Structures are given as structure tokens and as C-alpha cells.
Amino acid sequence: MRLELAWGRLRRAWLRRFRPGYVRRMADKRQGDCPGCPHDVIDPRDLKFYRNVCGYWFRPEDDPFRWRGQLGLARAGLAEVVLFSALLLPLAVLFGAAGALVHPLFGLPTAAVAVLWLGVVWFFRDPDRTIPTDPALLLSPADGTITHIDEVDEPDFPGGRALRVSIFLSIFNVHVNRMPQTARVVGLRYFPGCFLYANHADCFARNEQLWIDLEEEGTGRPLRVKQIAGVAARRIVCWLRSGETVSAGERFGMIKFGSRTEVYVPANEAIELLVKVGDRVKGGSRALLRFRPQGAS
Numbered sequence: 001m002r003l004e005l006a007w008g009r010l011r012r013a014w015l016r017r018f019r020p021g022y023v024r025r026m027a028d029k030r031q032g033d034c035p036g037c038p039h040d041v042i043d044p045r046d047l048k049f050y051r052n053v054c055g056y057w058f059r060p061e062d063d064p065f066r067w068r069g070q071l072g073l074a075r076a077g078l079a080e081v082v083l084f085s086a087l088l089l090p091l092a093v094l095f096g097a098a099g100a101l102v103h104p105l106f107g108l109p110t111a112a113v114a115v116l117w118l119g120v121v122w123f124f125r126d127p128d129r130t131i132p133t134d135p136a137l138l139l140s141p142a143d144g145t146i147t148h149i150d151e152v153d154e155p156d157f158p159g160g161r162a163l164r165v166s167i168f169l170s171i172f173n174v175h176v177n178r179m180p181q182t183a184r185v186v187g188l189r190y191f192p193g194c195f196l197y198a199n200h201a202d203c204f205a206r207n208e209q210l211w212i213d214l215e216e217e218g219t220g221r222p223l224r225v226k227q228i229a230g231v232a233a234r235r236i237v238c239w240l241r242s243g244e245t246v247s248a249g250e251r252f253g254m255i256k257f258g259s260r261t262e263v264y265v266p267a268n269e270a271i272e273l274l275v276k277v278g279d280r281v282k283g284g285s286r287a288l289l290r291f292r293p294q295g296a297s
Contacts, residue, residue: 001235004079005049012042029062048076051239074176076237076254077124088117123257128175129284131249135218137274137287139180139248142261143226144169144251146279156213157222161267165288166204167232167281168260175254177238178284180263182248183214183223185240193229203228203260210236212252217245221291224264227255250285263288267282 015023026043034041041047041056043062051057060066068075092113099107132139144167151195154162169175193208207228214223227236238253246252255261265271270292275281281288 036226074126084120140281162264187213226262228260
């Protein structure tokens, strides 16, 4: 992250020195307002770390880098892919050359380095998903395995109780998070904490996590999504901005390298569960439950 921030500073300095026309054009296309803005924003790339705390934004058609979203990789992980590629691919070439020119044994690590590089690329994959259109469905916010479906105490919900569906993400799952419902973001809360293994009994309460409070469009039903870090996941990414409305299935963040994602709904809602503990789900395409009209049996 420090490397990426440092690269951003160098990039902006280069643009101001050698491409002032581009800087002026992007300033004309920049939307919104950020009085006394502490963020140095030239183009959409500069909002990566600040979108949810900065008033500036760019329309999709004014983003010259929107093609990056078509690569099949998470845009929030492109820096890691580039960094690991810069480190591992030359190393693979070096071992390969040593094996060919010196002795075959020197070439043996080539395969291990290549597998490690492929693993990094595979982790940051971001496949497109077919999003169900039924507004009564609550979609899975993550890929992974259902580990808990239970009622828990949640003082912010009606009656102080909520139904929790918890999903464990291994390092082999897609880690991009998606919206479970079309809803308005009403609050974001970050809690620092430990980095216990995501299957640890205390990880729900003790691990670093981000809470996303939502208000469902149309019904006003409160929802909550929790992004919970794990033993290897040391960075939670969420680019939502409080007050915006986000569509069901839309990408909103990711957790890097193994984690847990949970979704909460009011415990008194009439629902039909569509999953059980042990089921594997895919974010944005698999429904966890269906809300029934109030009074339905």
C-alpha cells in the first residue's frame, strides 16, 4: 500500500510536469465538491484510497481507465498483481536460464515460482456474475462456505435481534464483495482488532472488521454487511460512500487473503431460507434467502 501511494505521488508529479493538458482536461471532468480537500485528485485512479471520504468523483464515461475493469481481475488488487509479477516473473526467467545454461537442478525452482505467481493472479480474479432480478431475494455478499445461520444480539436492529448468515472465504475463493440488495448506504463503521483465523470461535468479536449499514430500497428494511479480516487477510477494502444507493450484486469491496463476510437482517422478518450450513455460495449470483410479504406464512 505504501508503494502504491508513493507511485501515485510520482505519477501525479510526472503528469503535472509533462502532461499539463491532460491535468486540465481531467479537472474539467471532475464532478462534486470537496472543500479544503486534503486528497490530491487528478484522475479516477487517485480516488482508489479516498472515494468514501472525498467529495470528488468522475462519471464512468470520463474514466480513461475503466477498461481495467474488463481484465477479469479485481481493480483493487491490480497493484498487487503488478508488484508480484515484477518480482516473480524475472525470478522464474533467471532460474530457467540457470537451468538451461548451468545445470538442470538450477531450473527446478522455476515451476514453484510460476505456481506462486499463478496463485496470486488467481486470488485476485473477478469474474462477471449473472445477478438475479427478484427484489425479494437477499444475495450472497461473498463467495465461500456457509458456516453459521443463527439469531444473534444486534442492538441496532428491531427488537435487538438479527438473523446472521456467515460465510467463510478461503484463499481459493473469489474475494470481491457484492451488495446483497439494492439499498442506500446509511453508515460505515471500522473496528480495529486481532487477526485470528477466520474459523476461530472469537473472530466475530475480536478481529478487525468493517460494518456497512444499509437501508433497503422500497421497504426501508435495515441490513448490515460485515467484512471481517482473518489470519492472513490484513486489509479490508470498501469504496462505498455514505448516502449513495448501490444496486444488488454490485461490487463494493474485497478482503485480501482469507476472511469472513456476514450479512444481517431483522430477526422478525418473514423469510424463506434458501441455503444451509455447509453450502457453497457465489457472491452476487446465489440467493441466501427470500423475503416474504409481511403476514405470509
